[in-house]
Amino acid sequence: MRVCAGIGWHGRPYTEEVVLADLDLSGDSGRSGAQVFAGRQGLLFLFPLGEQAAWRLLATRASAGGSGLDFGQLGTAVPHTDLQRLLSDVGLDARIERLAWSARVPLQCSLAARFRRGRLFLAGDAAHNCSPATGQGMNAGIQDAVNLGWKLGFAANCSGGEAAGGLGAEVLLDSYDTERRPATHRRLILTHTVFWAEASTGRIPSWLRAVAAPRAAPAVPILLDRRRLVAEGIRFISQLRVNYGHSALSVEGRPRLHGAPRPGDRLPDATVSVGGPPQRLHGLLAGAGVHVLLQRDAAPPPDAVLGPQVTVLRLRNSPGRGLIAVRPDGHVDFRCGTTDAAGLSNWLSLIGASASPSSRP
Ligand SMILES: Cc1cc2nc3c(=O)[nH]c(=O)nc-3n(C[C@H](O)[C@H](O)[C@H](O)COP(=O)(O)OP(=O)(O)OC[C@H]3O[C@@H](n4cnc5c(N)ncnc54)[C@H](O)[C@@H]3O)c2cc1C
Known part of the structure; x- marks a missing residue:
């Protein structure tokens, strides 16, 4: 699809490959939990598997090439002797009792030149x-x-x-x-x-x-x-620190709302009060659509600027007159120190969540 769309693919294959194997080992009675060993060729991980075999081995080694399949596909099986050598190389005194499955995995580090071309998204x-x-x-x-x-x-x-x-x-x-x-x-x-x-x-x-x-x-x-x-x-x-502050969708209103997550930040969870017992903010935001969070003393935005996908919540435990708007993926994209109806309306239009044009003020 990338090639058909004329989208470049920048990067290169690694000269190392990953080896995966599900196996039972002798002498592993005292071993439990995930383990990592450093060896000459690279790291070797053992993860407790619990089905098919006792352990999933993941190791890296110099690639001999010719794994037989494309990137993203599992390659050919790994000979028993190769796996035993990988264990010995990291100084592990264990013998492979049974090999249930194995595969070589070719690796690369590559990025598409663009993620969108017209109606095609990668x-x-x-x-x-x-x-x-x-x-x-x-x-x-x-x-x-x-x-x-x-x-x-x-x-x-x-x-x-x-x-x-x-x-x-x-x-x-x-x-x-x-x-x-x-x-x-x-x-x-x-x-x-x-x-x-x-x-x-x-x-x-x-x-x-x-x-x-x-x-x-x-x-x-x-x-x-x-x-x-x-x-x-x-x-x-876990990629929870991903920030889209440079995005055209991230808008800082005037006056600026200080002390709140910045446009582009992922909104962190918190205990909030919206009336009734305290609740988790992420629980409240789990519903679909855009959420406009008003500080305790903020003026409510006019209904006429809010589209059907917009939910307004007042955080009674957050003093101030400002608001932040959170998009459906949990990132803040608009914040303002007051209820700037025009600014909010423009931002909602930008993301396609405003009221229908005829009902706008
Ligand atoms: C050894 C190893 C360990 C990893 N560990 C982690 C980890 O711990 N955490 C993590 O986040 N990621 C990990 N990854 C990466 C993760 O596995 C991949 O990033 C993820 O599987 C990619 O998902 P995908 O749906 O984009 O692509 P894929 O999983 O490759 O799925 C694409 C699917 O599309 C199918 N397909 C391809 N072409 C066509 C076509 N023309 N028509 C129809 N179907 C087609 C393919 O057969 C495939 O089923 C690991 C990868 C490897 C190799």
């Missing part, structure tokens, strides 16, 4: 392909889908000249590329760097694995005890 591995290091690929694909899904739905509400700037749905649909492509590019830099340290057989990464990693290992339990540090690390790895 998402997931068709738009970006990376190594499994830090587990970003599927998560990025899900974020693509979450970003694009509501825009396709709302685009149907943008009739040609009605949306802000007279561009109809184009600004909204183009924002899929301008938001997701840079975010994905940053993810590829992360996975590429980690994969280099994890799997490259160059002198520096080999030294990192052989010398630096064992020396740093005693610090790991201490770092894992720092809850805030761990939480921030998990948010980052």
Whole structure:
């Protein structure tokens, strides 16, 4: 599809490959939980599987080429002797008792030159392909889908000249590329760097694995005890820190609302009061559509600017006169220190969520 649409594909294949195998090991009675071992060729992971075999092995090694299939497809099986050698290389005193399944996986680090051409949108591995290091690929694909899904739905509400700037749905649909492509590019830099340290057989990464990693290992339990540090690390790895502040959809109203998430930020969860017992904000936002969150003393926006997909909530435990508007994927895109009806109306028009033109003030 990419080729047919004339969309470039920038990147390169890795000279290393991943090896996957489901196996039973001898001498693993004391072993439990996920484990990682550093070896000459790269890291070797063992994950408890619980079905088909006791362990899922994931290891990296220099690719001999010719795995037989395209990127994104599982390649040929791995000989028993190769797998046993990988275990020995990392100093693991275990023998493969039974090999249930194995495959070579060719890897690349590549990004489509654009995520949209007209009515064609690329998402997931068709738009970006990376190594499994830090587990970003599927998560990025899900974020693509979450970003694009509501825009396709709302685009149907943008009739040609009605949306802000007279561009109809184009600004909204183009924002899929301008938001997701840079975010994905940053993810590829992360996975590429980690994969280099994890799997490259160059002198520096080999030294990192052989010398630096064992020396740093005693610090790991201490770092894992720092809850805030761990939480921030998990948010980052889980792509919850993705920000679309540069997007054409992210609008800062005047006067500026200080102390609130910025346009483009993902709205963090919080305990809020909208009348009745305290509730989780993300629970309230789980409903479809756009949510306009008013601070306690904010004036209500005129009904005439609100389309049917807009829900207004007043946060009684948030003092102030401002408002923020949250789009269906949970990102804040408009904030203002007062209820600026015209500013809110323009932003809703931009994303295709305004009231019908005839009912606007
Ligand atoms: C070893 C390994 C470990 C990984 N670990 C993680 C992880 O921990 N976390 C994470 O987030 N990601 C991980 N990933 C990445 C993740 O698996 C992929 O990013 C994800 O599966 C991509 O999903 P997708 O739907 O975009 O593409 P795919 O899963 O490739 O699905 C595309 C589907 O389309 C089908 N198809 C292709 N062409 C056509 C056609 N012309 N017509 C009809 N159907 C077609 C294919 O057969 C396939 O079923 C890992 C990848 C590997 C290789």
